[in-house]
Amino acid sequence: MIHKMPSLPHSRPGRSLEGEVRGGVGAPRPLRKRKAWGRVFLQPAGEGAGSAAAAPTGPSPNGHFHRSRQCLCIGGTLIDLRKPDSGKLIVEALLRAQEAPARRPGTNITNQVNSRSTSLTKSTGTSVSKPPVGGNKTGGDTGKSKRPPWDLKGRLQDMEALVKNSAEERENLLQKFMDYDLRIESLELEKRSLNQNLEKTQSVSQATQGEVDRLASNLRNEQDGRSADKRKYESTIQDLEFNKATLERQIKTLESELSARQDELAGLKSTVSHLTSAHAGIEAQLSSTKIMLDDRSKRVSELESQVAEQKDTIEDMEKKLREGENIRRKLHNTVLELKGNIRVFCRVRPLLGEEIKGNGDSDVIHHISFVDEKTLELCKGGDPNSSTMSGLKGRGGGAIEFSYDRVFNPTSTQAEVFEEISQLAQSALDGYNVCVFAYGQTGSGKTFTMEGMHGDESLEGMIPRTVKHIFKTLKDLEDKGWTYKVEASFLEIYNETIRDLLATSKEAKNLTYDVKLVDSKKNDTYVTNLKVVEVENEGRVHHLLTLAQQQRAVAATNMNERSSRSHSVFRLKLTGHNSKTMESCEGNLNLVDLAGSERLKESGSEGARLTETQNINRSLSNLGNVIMALGQKQSHIPYRNSKLTHLLQNSLGGNSKTLMFVNVSPLEMCFGETLNSLRFATKVNQCHIGTATKQIRK
Structure with a gap:
């Protein structure tokens, strides 16, 4: 984005060419001296250090532009360095500044030449001294005085040297800005490549996350199934343990009965030994008793089986009764709501x-x-x-x-x-x-x-x-x-x-x-x-x-x-x-x-x-x-x-x-x-x- 600097009244006679260039073509301003970072440069009067567009970050080597942290002012044109086409705009502004008239009304040509020489000397890195008070003499690295008015040849040579140095400086600046444009294009290509890689990475991450969610869901379903099987097996084990305890109690009962019968049998044998005459009758009685015992044992087994069946039936009926009560309560609430x-x-x-x-x-x-x-x-x-x-x-x-x-x-x-x-x-x-x-x-x-x-x-x-x-x-x-x-x-x-x-x-x-x-x-x-x-x-x-x-x-x-x-x-x-x-x-x-x-x-x-x-x-x-x-x-x-x-x-x-x-x-x-x-x-x-x-x- 380019902002045109507002035009100000013409400068008073006697101002240097460097001051004219800093103010922009057609917009001269009163100049005052200012020191920053150990160098001397000129800043238009009235531009505060707090201005975002006008505050310089360093001295201008040639008097053509000022630069802030995010903007650059060249020849009265303010350029936003955050824009992608800022390099092209800088080159165009420099060309306009070079093609601007070298002299403004009321400016002495000698002062312009000497001031321009001073600016060129600064741009080459040569130390610059402050001009003497009154503006009649200019400080430079040669220490020579001004040429007399009649020395037209010498003054022409100075002007040719000034023009030559300006052309070389322009070529150097153009080359630098072309390099900057190439660097910007390279960085933009790299940025687009990185964005594409980022999008691919995000797509892969989303797909991976979906797979993780699916596997987690499968794992939860599997765990739920295992938990249900576990509860089922635990219930079966409890039922088997209950049946085992019942059978063990039955075995103990039968063993007790068997022990009693064995004692009875021992008594009978003793009686037989003493009563040999009644041996046949006792044997018949013993046989009858065994048959009766077998019948009773079978009857006991049948009754125990019936008891077990009755218990299961009672449990089922109690369960149905509870379910029926729950259904009755729900239906009762439903009836109340409907009423x-x-x-x-x-x-x-x-x-x-x-x-x-x-x-x-x-x-x-x-x-x-x-x-x-x-x-x-x-x-x-x-x-x-x-x-x-x-x-x-x-x-x-x-x-x-x-x-x-x-x-x-x-x-x-x-x-x-x-x-x-x-x-x-x-x-x-x-x-x-x-x-x-x-x-x-x-x-x-x-x-x-x-x-x-x-x-x-x-x-x-x-x-x-x-x-x-x-x-x-x-x-x-x-x-x-x-x-x-x-x-x-x-x-x-x-x-x-x-x-x-x-x-x-x-x-x-x-x-x-x-x-x-x-x-x-x-x-x-x-x-x-x-x-x-x-x-x-x-x-x-x-x-x-x-x-x-x-x-x-x-x-x-x-x-x-x-x-x-x-x-x-x-x-x-x-x-x-x-x-x-x-x-x-x-x-x-x-x-x-x-x-x-x-x-x-x-x-x-x-x-x-x-x-x-x-x-x-x-x-x-x-x-x-x-x-x-x-x-x-x-x-x-x-x-x-x-x-x-x-x-x-x-x-x-x-x-x-x-x-x-x-x-x-x-x-x-x-x-x-x-x-x-x-x-x-x-x-x-x-x-x-x-x-x-x-x-x-x-």
Whole structure:
């Protein structure tokens, strides 16, 4: 690339020819002296050392050009040395500089000749002295004074010498630049050759890598086959060892019987020796006994064979029974999904600390009994409501029976509870929308069920266990070509106001959060301005959960010293892609911890706490209204009556697999709230919301 230097005003009279050439043809500049690397050269005034195009890297030997690290200035023409055609451009610029007029207006011919001689002397390597002040004399290697004006012959000889030296210098420069062009072409050829070799090497490397991958796959398949054969042979060996032990026991039994018979035979022989007269009869009896023994032995063998066959038959039947039970459970879940029911689990927490002392130092809950894994009974003597509950089964003594999909008694562990909902987490990975929410009065164990206690792995709640299960499953799916993007968000609804639990106060300042529909034709919702964080591992999610717990609104009431005063919603968005099948899926997992319901007169709430309690009860009441409207198949469902039902619109009446935990307090003083919670859970279990479909596409 060539940049023309801007023209400047003509130089003042008396400037040297070297200065005119440095400034470029038609662009003279005022000159000032400058020393670099121990030599003296002239630089146009005003060109700073920091200029990339004008800063010289060394003195100009002939005054025709300046060179920087990446550019070269020749006769006022700026040449980019990084361009492939820079050599050709340099030659053209030199030719233009040589053909330019040797004299400019106002320049003394004597000064030009003497200055040119000085430049030529510098180019040949001869030392140069500074010109004396005034410009009347010029320093050179001869030390002679200027020729007088009348010595025209001498001055003509000087001019001829100057022209001859200029021609020789031009030829030398042209030869050098031609050599540079040849060198550049050679390097470009070498570069193209190296690039071709590099492409060939990369092709060979890719082919080799493909072969390595194929061999590794074959090796894994072979190892899997060997492992299967090994397990098969080990099972066969165990069966043979079991049969061997059985036969050895049979041999010992027969040997014992044989020993007894031998003793008997010895006695008989002794009797025969003493009773010779009865010898024939004894022999007949002995023969009969042997025949009987043979028959009995055969019968024993037949019975043992039948026992072995019966054992095999029993094992097969037990195996079929287990398989049938698994099939029954799967079909049962399938039927529930097809019906569109919300699954309901009931959990009763154990008595704690002072509660046990108040119960006579006993942890037995007297007013709640557990019939089986799906049924519990609630009984309180003299309670008027216990005998007037429509739609519920009653027993003698005022006991009321409630049936749900699963009932967990106070001894149930967090691991046992999570085992029942782990398949829902897998459904989210498969591309379904899943929602799990906990409902119940304050102090019934909702937050413990959903979040658990930190520091003890056995007490971890459903949220951390679900996160651990998801990331463990993601690692297993990587071998099958699946990669997932996991995005997390955490919010709470406090006094009908949405708060982002992952955003700092500075980030949330001046932001408003509203629930919006993704599509007016669907029930999918989202929250505006909500912070969504992409997470890569389990530890990152736990950090976000800790941050959210610190910001959640809690307060003490008469019913619970640390009561959750808001509804919290933790959401994981799982977006998967299979690089082998080009299949994609998108699932959402919502884990909701509802605020505790409580009666105003029992909670002891006042002031701000009273307002919180009223808002909590109002939102839970709206949730009940939505459930009732869904159960009655009403045309209008009042989702928008509260932020909670609007946010859970998709989980309650849309494309989602939904599970509800109803948490129950073990205290008999909470009988009324327990009864209301169980009634509400029964309504939810009877609600039809439609069948969830898998969100997957090719």
